[in-house]
Amino acid sequence: MNATTDLLPEWAQRPVSDEFLQALTARFGSQCSTALAVREQHGRDEGSIAAPPPAAVVFAQSTLDVQDAVKLCEQFNVPVIAYGAGSSLEGHLLAVEGGITIDVSRMNQILSVNTEDLTVTVQPGITRKALNDAIKDTGFFFPIDPGADASVGGMTATRASGTNAVRYGTMRENVLALEVVTASGEIIRTGNRAKKSAAGYDLTRLLIGSEGTLGIFTEITLRLYPLPEAVSAAICSFPSIEAAVHTVIQTIQMGIPIARVELVDVNSVRMVNAYSKLTLREEPMLLMEFHGSPTGVKEQAEMMQEIAGEFGGNAFEWAERPEDRTRLFTARHNAYFAAVASVPGCRCITTDACVPISRLADALLQCVTEADASGIPYFLVGHVGDGNFHFGYLIDPANDTQRQQAEALNQQLVQRAIALGGTCTGEHGIGIHKQGFLLEEAGDGAVQMMRAIKQALDPKNILNPGKIFQLQ
Structure with a gap:
């Protein structure tokens, strides 16, 4: 499979005529911008891929605005990309074939x-x-x-x-x-x-x-x-990632209705401590949350603590107050930003595999060994209660060798996940970055069916072209 950067030159920018831009401006006035700063803001996401910005940005305020913009794009054969918060990681919103962006952030009611x-x-x-x-x-x-x-x-x-x-x-x-x-x-x-x-x-x-x-x-x-009647959160440190993962596997297999269980590796804990000014123990960690009645939450938490103890879990700490729970999970949510901040100037190549819960330890441990051997800074977090995990490889965007190493690690990780009955993306989507993996996972017949649906519903290929798969 080609590296992502090798794929980018294959996309040709479609021409956007002055006549089209004049029609767009006539319809939308100040809701339409061709300013470079605005276009560049809407031409990048949180991922590592670069592409030219769109030719214009329309700030839609109603369904009619979206409809009229799409009709103009259909008339002039211009690509159109929807934009919300810009937080995607796989190049979903990049204008790889040119065209315009419709920003729907003002449609927020x-x-x-x-x-x-x-x-x-x-x-x-x-x-x-x-x-x-x-x-x-x-x-x-x-x-x-x-x-x-x-x-x-x-x-x-x-x-x-x-x-x-x-x-x-x-x-x-x-x-x-x-x-x-x-x-x-x-x-x-x-x-x-x-x-x-x-x-x-x-x-x-x-x-x-x-x-x-x-x-x-x-x-x-x-x-x-x-809203649950009672909510309780806890953190627990472990001697190894393997011990933490086996705790999760046994918890899920026993049917304990845990609401959240997040794995954070030692690299992530270190980065989060520095970024969020916390003092968490720098060991592999699980962050857990329980929802239900006061009695039910207490029983769930006690059972989880007992299982964790069997696998060497220690320093079990409770966060009963809402502000303490928020602080912990805000730190977890900021793990990506903490990691990027830990290596100034870096870009992050993220993975998003998901495997059956019984194969989670098999998937993770070899990936950790490979990442450690590479020498590339990385972090590991995961929504491990459903088998979903994320490695983030922190690379110098100007260092082609590092990028190739990170892409090779990503490829090994995904192929391992697929071999274990899993998927290349548990939640981020395919976008640009994972198109080769989709073919590997779903097979040519299934991807051809997807292409047939796309061609039937979008015969001019104007809706976010170049994403998920390339039309043949």
Whole structure:
């Protein structure tokens, strides 16, 4: 498989005519910008891949804005990329074939809250934190937590999950319905607020995880959950990563309904201590959270502590106060930024594999050995309760040798995960970086079927072209 940087020259920038830009400006006025600083801001994400910026940025404020922008792009055969918070890691929002970006961050309203049915309908630009802040007084919350304060539209587009997925599932299980602008500029609705349906093809699930290649979301209906009566969090240090992982495996196999369980390796602990000014023990660590009734939470935590003790877990510390729990998980969420800050000027090549929980130790330990031997600075964190883990290799972007080493480590890791019955991406998506891995994982027949769907729904290939796979 070619390295990602070898793939970039294969994409040709499509021409964007003055006539198109004039039509765009006539329709959107001050909502349209061609300023270089604005275009560059919308032409990069948190990943390590570089590409030219889009030709223009449209700041949509309504479904009609999105519809009109897409119709103009369809008319002039111009690529169009949806942009939310810009927190993706795999090059999803890069304008590799040119075109324009539609920024939906101003479409950030809650349209309806239906607590009786445990649903909420929102616009795509609202972030997960803003959503939960707005509904906290209702007694309900939306649990999907990928770490970054991502937009709900972006989370839906990448089928995100995060720290709570072991108990509450991923975006796949928690998106009920969508309003979507198609490649032709038509507005369609998929799904409804009913808990289930057997009516026709499941278009909602098709679009979740489509990374903006099949349509642009303008409304999203989500599941809500009652705020737990009691919440307790704890940290526990271990003599080795292997001991921590086996603790998690046994906890899950015993059916303990833990809400979060995050693995943090010693490198990550060291980086987080420096970045967040904490004094955590610099050993492999699990961060855990339990939701339920006071009695249930106490029982779950005691069982978890007993299992951890069997594998050498020590320094079990409780965080009962909300501010202490927030401090711990904020530090975990900042692990990526802590790592990048630890090597000034670096870029991070991230992995995102997920394996069956029974094979987690097999997947991790060899990857750690390979990373240690490489000499490249790295960190390891993971939502290990569902078998999802992330290595981050910190490289000098000007050092081709380091990049090749990191890509080789990534390839070995993914191939190992696939061989163990896992996937190349548990939550980040394919984007640009993982296209070769998708073919390896899914097979040529499945990818050809995906191409057929893309060509049927977007015959001009204007919706985020060059992502997930390249059309043949």
